[in-house]
Amino acid sequence: MGKATLEAIAEYHYDVVASLRLYVSEECPDFLARLNEEAPEFLASFLAEPTDKLRAELMKRLAVRLEETDLRSAFVILTIVEAAFRLDYKYRCEKRLKDDLSRVFRAIYKDRKTAVRLDEDIFEAWKRNYPDSQRLISELRGAFGLRDWFAHGRCWEPKLGRKYDFDYVYTLADVVFGNLSLREN
Amino acid sequence: MHSKDFDEYVRRQQEIPPGGPPPDWNREREEWLDYLNNLYKEIESFLSKYASIGHIRFKYRDIELNEEYIGSYKAKQMTLRIGKQEVRLVPIGTLLIGFKGRVDVVGSSGKAQIVLVDSRVTDPRSLVHVSVGIGEKPPIVPKKLPGEIQWEWKILTRPPERRFINVTQQTFLELIMEVAHG
Numbered sequence: 400m401g402k403a404t405l406e407a408i409a410e411y412h413y414d415v416v417a418s419l420r421l422y423v424s425e426e427c428p429d430f431l432a433r434l435n436e437e438a439p440e441f442l443a444s445f446l447a448e449p450t451d452k453l454r455a456e457l458m459k460r461l462a463v464r465l466e467e468t469d470l471r472s473a474f475v476i477l478t479i480v481e482a483a484f485r486l487d488y489k490y491r492c493e494k495r496l497k498d499d500l501s502r503v504f505r506a507i508y509k510d511r512k513t514a515v516r517l518d519e520d521i522f523e524a525w526k527r528n529y530p531d532s533q534r535l536i537s538e539l540r541g542a543f544g545l546r547d548w549f550a551h552g553r554c555w556e557p558k559l560g561r562k563y564d565f566d567y568v569y570t571l572a573d574v575v576f577g578n579l580s581l582r583e584n
Numbered sequence: 585m586h587s588k589d590f591d592e593y594v595r596r597q598q599e600i601p602p603g604g605p606p607p608d609w610n611r612e613r614e615e616w617l618d619y620l621n622n623l624y625k626e627i628e629s630f631l632s633k634y635a636s637i638g639h640i641r642f643k644y645r646d647i648e649l650n651e652e653y654i655g656s657y658k659a660k661q662m663t664l665r666i667g668k669q670e671v672r673l674v675p676i677g678t679l680l681i682g683f684k685g686r687v688d689v690v691g692s693s694g695k696a697q698i699v700l701v702d703s704r705v706t707d708p709r710s711l712v713h714v715s716v717g718i719g720e721k722p723p724i725v726p727k728k729l730p731g732e733i734q735w736e737w738k739i740l741t742r743p744p745e746r747r748f749i750n751v752t753q754q755t756f757l758e759l760i761m762e763v764a765h766g
Contacts, residue, residue, distance in 0.1 A: 409743035420693060451668070458692070498717050532714040538681050541652065560652030561677055566688075566697055569743060570708060571681055577709030580716045 616678035682711025691763030
């Protein structure tokens with residue numbers, strides 16, 4: 400887990416984005432056949448005169464697909480970050496490490512074992528024991544608002560402090576893996 | 585919801601980030617918008633040769649951004665019209681981890697990021713420093729970067745490379761070609 404996993408997710412993400420762009424473009428081999436099937440009137444207008452307005456219609460569809468892909472990829476990154484924090488917690492407890500954070504984790508482990516809460520237990524302990532992680536933890540808490548909303552079927556209007564897109568969530572994860580020395584074995 | 589949860593939520597909202605008094609959010613916003621205007625001016629100068637003969641046109645419109653602490657505010661979005669192609673410079677925000685600002689460059693065939701970063705930083709992973717000790721090993725305290733912070737716009741390449749590239753006329757023209765089917 401870590402940098403290599405992140406990079407693999409990014410590669411997959413950009414492959415999907417490139418595929419989607421090709422899929423809705425006129426260069427796609429089955430562009431005409433597909434449009435003829437899905438929207439024959441649109442195709443007739445498009446072939447008669449491919450105006451900017453008609454092209455914009457195609458781009459609108461692409462934009463929706465790209466937004467959904469971006470969201471899904473951001474979610475996958477957040478699940479990797481969550482798993483890394485949880486594995487680090489387990490490692491520190493099982494190895495009985497002697498630093499302050501590991502001691503706090505062991506105290507939590509007595510009550511909760513592996514049913515530890517990411518926000519109230521793990522993030523809070525990181526923030527208290529490493530005050531220079533406070534800003535990063537605060538941003539992670541914000542980003543996990545997106546993760547919770549997505550994981551619970553998007554059944555409420557998310558109130559996020561900002562837009563957490565794939566690029567930003569990737570940066571957050573990259574900073575986490577580059578700075579926090581999370582252990583798993 | 586337990587009142588304990590609410591107590592905890594209220595307590596968290598009172599916390600002051602480490603490293604001094606709470607920032608002046610209005611000033612943060614104004615600084616970022618100034619840097620954004622400077623970027624647009626620089627881009628206009630990069631493209632002046634094409635704009636002067638009408639081959640590239642610039643358009644601006646206000647878009648609404650919303651950020652924690654700052655709240656809702658308006659920022660200018662720049663659009664470059666190059667024949668039938670359109671490239672938008674979309675401001676994303678300022679209170680980002682490691683960045684003082686981010687602008688997405690969006691064209692018909694892709695998207696790229698221009699970020700406002702401390703010019704002394706060469707690697708996105710060094711944007712934030714947290715010194716962590718494991719077991720009995722003491723935390724490694726990173727060396728303080730020499731000199732003062734100078735904010736500079738840089739192109740951030742996408743993963744796995746993620747390098748910062750200076751924004752020059754050449755790199756910006758290459759970026760437009762990359763996102764706009766060049």
